[in-house]
Amino acid sequence: MDRSNVIDLDGVRRRCGQLTARQLCLPAGIDPLEREHVDAIVRRRRALPAGARLYHEGDPLAHVYVAHRGAFKTVALAENGDEAILAFHLPGELIGLDALGADAHRGSAVALEDAEVCELRFDELLTAAARLPRLQQQLLRVIGQGVERDHRHVGMLLRRQAHERVAAFLHDLGERHRRLGLETRELRLPMSREDIAGFLGLALETVSRSLTRLQEDGIVAVRGRRLEVLAPARLAALAAGAEAAAGARAGR
Amino acid sequence: MDRSNVIDLDGVRRRCGQLTARQLCLPAGIDPLEREHVDAIVRRRRALPAGARLYHEGDPLAHVYVAHRGAFKTVALAENGDEAILAFHLPGELIGLDALGADAHRGSAVALEDAEVCELRFDELLTAAARLPRLQQQLLRVIGQGVERDHRHVGMLLRRQAHERVAAFLHDLGERHRRLGLETRELRLPMSREDIAGFLGLALETVSRSLTRLQEDGIVAVRGRRLEVLAPARLAALAAGAEAAAGARAGR
DNA sequence: CGAGTCTTTGACTTTGGTCAATTTGTGTGG
DNA sequence: CCACACAAATTGACCAAAGTCAAAGACTCG
Numbered sequence: 379m380d381r382s383n384v385i386d387l388d389g390v391r392r393r394c395g396q397l398t399a400r401q402l403c404l405p406a407g408i409d410p411l412e413r414e415h416v417d418a419i420v421r422r423r424r425a426l427p428a429g430a431r432l433y434h435e436g437d438p439l440a441h442v443y444v445a446h447r448g449a450f451k452t453v454a455l456a457e458n459g460d461e462a463i464l465a466f467h468l469p470g471e472l473i474g475l476d477a478l479g480a481d482a483h484r485g486s487a488v489a490l491e492d493a494e495v496c497e498l499r500f501d502e503l504l505t506a507a508a509r510l511p512r513l514q515q516q517l518l519r520v521i522g523q524g525v526e527r528d529h530r531h532v533g534m535l536l537r538r539q540a541h542e543r544v545a546a547f548l549h550d551l552g553e554r555h556r557r558l559g560l561e562t563r564e565l566r567l568p569m570s571r572e573d574i575a576g577f578l579g580l581a582l583e584t585v586s587r588s589l590t591r592l593q594e595d596g597i598v599a600v601r602g603r604r605l606e607v608l609a610p611a612r613l614a615a616l617a618a619g620a621e622a623a624a625g626a627r628a629g630r
Numbered sequence: 631m632d633r634s635n636v637i638d639l640d641g642v643r644r645r646c647g648q649l650t651a652r653q654l655c656l657p658a659g660i661d662p663l664e665r666e667h668v669d670a671i672v673r674r675r676r677a678l679p680a681g682a683r684l685y686h687e688g689d690p691l692a693h694v695y696v697a698h699r700g701a702f703k704t705v706a707l708a709e710n711g712d713e714a715i716l717a718f719h720l721p722g723e724l725i726g727l728d729a730l731g732a733d734a735h736r737g738s739a740v741a742l743e744d745a746e747v748c749e750l751r752f753d754e755l756l757t758a759a760a761r762l763p764r765l766q767q768q769l770l771r772v773i774g775q776g777v778e779r780d781h782r783h784v785g786m787l788l789r790r791q792a793h794e795r796v797a798a799f800l801h802d803l804g805e806r807h808r809r810l811g812l813e814t815r816e817l818r819l820p821m822s823r824e825d826i827a828g829f830l831g832l833a834l835e836t837v838s839r840s841l842t843r844l845q846e847d848g849i850v851a852v853r854g855r856r857l858e859v860l861a862p863a864r865l866a867a868l869a870a871g872a873e874a875a876a877g878a879r880a881g882r
Numbered sequence: 883c884g885a886g887t888c889t890t891t892g893a894c895t896t897t898g899g900t901c902a903a904t905t906t907g908t909g910t911g912g
Numbered sequence: 913c914c915a916c917a918c919a920a921a922t923t924g925a926c927c928a929a930a931g932t933c934a935a936a937g938a939c940t941c942g
Contacts, residue, residue, distance in 0.1 A: 454781065454785070456871050478771065478774025479771060479773075479775040479776075479778040485781075504763075504766065508763060508766055511757075514756065514759070515756070518756075521730055521731075522728075522730025522731030523730075523731040524777070525728060525773075525780065528780040529706065529737075531784060532714070532783060533706070533708065535831055536714045536787070536831040570919095571921060572921095579787055579790065581898070581900075583898085583899075583923085584899070585921095586921060586923085587898085602907065602920085619708050619709065619712075790929095792929075792930065822888070823889065824888085833931050835890080835930090836931075839890085839891085854888085854938080
């Protein structure tokens with residue numbers, strides 16, 4: 379750790395610390411003294427233009443990131459050629475834990491729009507975690523939440539009906555917005571239909587049709603990448619795999 | 631990777647899986663002082679009859695397990711009612727990390743056949759990890775491998791063609807057999823067709839048909855739950871999403 | 883050997899993928 | 913500010929793939 383000047387570190391803390399703290403510290407009730415250790419790990423903010431890659435497949439695991447502004451997707455290109463989308467990351471969510479198993483990133487992370495991330499040095503995070511049991515616990519919890527995210531993704535992919543997958547996707551997006559303290563009724567979709575399709579294992583036309591149908595059923599209102607949830611309960615029911623007919627019948 | 635001196639959770643898994651370990655599933659190649667810590671974590675072995683649950687949804691996270699004999703599946707029942715299969719676990723593989731995010735298991739683990747597991751107390755594992763950087767590192771690596779497993783699962787589910795999913799599943803199973811030092815040519819499928827279907831998001835009839843087709847194409851030979859890989863390269867190609875026609879053409 | 887489950891196979895139907903054309907939206911330069 | 917060009921999204925028509933229902937065959941375990 380090259381002696382970074384105090385001023386700069388302070389700046390980092392002011393600008394980034396709060397967000398990072400929320401993710402890593404607050405839930406664990408880490409006291410201010412300990413928190414300083416964590417703050418020191420947050421290195422800097424990095425700005426990325428839309429389409430830029432935060433890291434590439436094969437890069438060694440050096441940092442983990444917290445999306446600060448703008449959304450990201452993590453992708454892994456199949457031997458096939460076309461890219462599989464493994465996750466979307468909203469502001470406030472962690473990025474980069476796909477490298478845990480091999481010390482090297484298995485995919486890459488792409489900014490979906492102009493974005494900024496906070497960068498955390500992974501090795502320093504580990505040493506701090508060894509010293510602070512609460513941080514260790516919280517780190518594992520955050521990792522576990524990433525695992526849960528993947529499981530929700532699998533849950534979506536196991537839904538056989540396309541519009542159920544789309545509903546599950548929108549529902550999940552809404553839930554995450556709620557947990558992050560963002561707008562929950564009016565959602566902005568930072569990713570293209572093609573990205574959604576790549577995430578859900580559908581053709582992009584099917585995604586479009588599903589959205590249209592959800593709109594016809596009065597469950598959401600879609601205008602481009604802006605989406606309003608009109609009937610959260612019915613959206614949740616569809617996402618959960620309830621009889622598709624139930625919603626449709628009432629809606630038409 | 632780094633082999634010497636690393637506290638080898640991989641070793642724990644292998645030894646447990648190979649039936650060579652007695653009471654203690656101990657990693658070799660670590661100094662006696664460290665070794666003692668790890669010793670204490672492995673509690674006992676538990677035997678389970680086919681169909682028994684290792685833990686249930688909602689159970690607090692107390693242990694993680696290593697399958698010792700027999701295979702397991704981890705399932706989460708969708709609000710829907712029917713159960714989603716999140717993973718299969720072969721002898722030697724870790725079970726129970728789905729609870730990291732919430733301290734409670736999000737699904738349950740079921741023995742697919744008469745089985746035994748090694749039980750590790752999770753809290754003790756954490757304290758030991760805080761004291762032993764190598765163990766901490768290794769623990770994270772194992773968790774990361776679980777994440778990679780989930781990503782491979784997603785990769786399968788993103789394949790649109792049913793027989794590609796099935797091929798990817800069999801290929802993955804073969805790879806895992808290889809890594810665990812098990813038979814790679816002649817695979818035993820410890821799970822039912824219904825389970826495979828539940829894992830791949832297909833109807834069980836489709837799984838059956840796909841297997842038949844893979845057999846007709848000369849890629850595998852199937853007799854019930856015993857399966858022989860005849861053309862590993864073509865299986866891998868199919869799994870990777872190569873033109874399905876390539877294999878079929880050559881095979882017929 | 884028999885009862886049960888598991889698996890395969892067949893016939894039919896529905897869903898969603900593909901190809902293609904149109905409309906909407908976005909950003910740029912005149 | 914408008915017009916233009918390009919990309920993104922929608923919509924339609926058609927077809928192949930997979931789901932469903934149903935029945936027969938194979939395997940397992942008592």
